[in-house]
Amino acid sequence: MLPAIEITRVCKNFGGIRALVDVDLEIRPGEFFALLGPNGAGKTTLINIIAGLSLANSGSVNVMGYNVTTQYQQARRNLGVVPQELVFDPFFSVREVLLIQSGYYGIKHNNRWVDEIIERLDLVDKANANMRALSGGMKRRVLVAQALVHKPPVIILDEPTAGVDVELRQTLWEFIKQLNQDGHTIVLTTHYLEEAETLCSRVAMLKEGKIIALDSTQSLIGKLPSGNSLKIRLLPDRLPLELQSLQRSCSNGLYELRIDNYAQIEFILSTLRTENTQIQEMYLQQPDLEDAFVSLIRNSGNKLQ
Numbered sequence: 001m002l003p004a005i006e007i008t009r010v011c012k013n014f015g016g017i018r019a020l021v022d023v024d025l026e027i028r029p030g031e032f033f034a035l036l037g038p039n040g041a042g043k044t045t046l047i048n049i050i051a052g053l054s055l056a057n058s059g060s061v062n063v064m065g066y067n068v069t070t071q072y073q074q075a076r077r078n079l080g081v082v083p084q085e086l087v088f089d090p091f092f093s094v095r096e097v098l099l100i101q102s103g104y105y106g107i108k109h110n111n112r113w114v115d116e117i118i119e120r121l122d123l124v125d126k127a128n129a130n131m132r133a134l135s136g137g138m139k140r141r142v143l144v145a146q147a148l149v150h151k152p153p154v155i156i157l158d159e160p161t162a163g164v165d166v167e168l169r170q171t172l173w174e175f176i177k178q179l180n181q182d183g184h185t186i187v188l189t190t191h192y193l194e195e196a197e198t199l200c201s202r203v204a205m206l207k208e209g210k211i212i213a214l215d216s217t218q219s220l221i222g223k224l225p226s227g228n229s230l231k232i233r234l235l236p237d238r239l240p241l242e243l244q245s246l247q248r249s250c251s252n253g254l255y256e257l258r259i260d261n262y263a264q265i266e267f268i269l270s271t272l273r274t275e276n277t278q279i280q281e282m283y284l285q286q287p288d289l290e291d292a293f294v295s296l297i298r299n300s301g302n303k304l305q
């Protein structure tokens, strides 16, 4: 199957800064894909190259089979980008902005689709308001709407929920999930790793312009050496001898015990009962994408592929 986005040996330098170093990446049609990395890792630079807004020093990028430099127009028609920065022409209303954007793609009669996007992004009340009069969160909705006017099969969202309230975040994700279910390929960058973990089936992690991990979200988490642990606070504050081999740490009376399998929990509970030790607080801690991210960024010499 033709990849939705195909990135081959892309390098990008800004003077002496190596923003992207030999990046190879293939995103399949229909994927919900996360591009993660710390500040300055190269995510926006890569997105700008995919969108044809910036030229790579070497390598090539195709969107739905079209080269982003030699077949710019076809590639751009297949792509919708929600940029990180809120940049707008302040003189137009929301509806006008969306119709003008449709015009850029040569789409003349787009009222029906524009109305649908306005409704699905909860912008009906603001459709005729001037862009100047919108709050930051509303402007972000318009940015998403702008990226969708030409119904692109591939949609890239560069930190779409930065500075956005919880309600809009939910609305936005419901809409984006629906677009993905309708067959659109979604690429997302975010610093909210919980979002990426819930939504994205595959993740690439960038650091200093290089891909240091590329895998399914679950297998990145599964590769963590730490695994599950049980945290317990006890009365009296003493861990029975039989459990001491499981102890990972103890901080302010909260013991962290290693859990290799769930049957071990039964053993821990029965040991505590036999020892007449009460549990005052207990929770199971499972590693998440944030743990995987921190571990990968720290140990990025060890490529996890």
Ligand SMILES: Nc1ncnc2c1ncn2[C@@H]1O[C@H](COP(=O)(O)OP(=O)(O)OP(=O)(O)O)[C@@H](O)[C@H]1O
Binding pocket: 014, 017, 018, 019, 037, 038, 039, 040, 041, 042, 043, 044, 045, 046
């Ligand atoms: N126009 C530019 N001129 C010079 N350096 C740049 C330019 N754009 C990006 N850089 C540098 O390239 C590197 C990658 O930046 P980029 O914005 O792609 O990172 P990012 O992963 O998107 O970061 P963030 O999470 O903070 O948005 C950084 O070192 C940045 O300073």
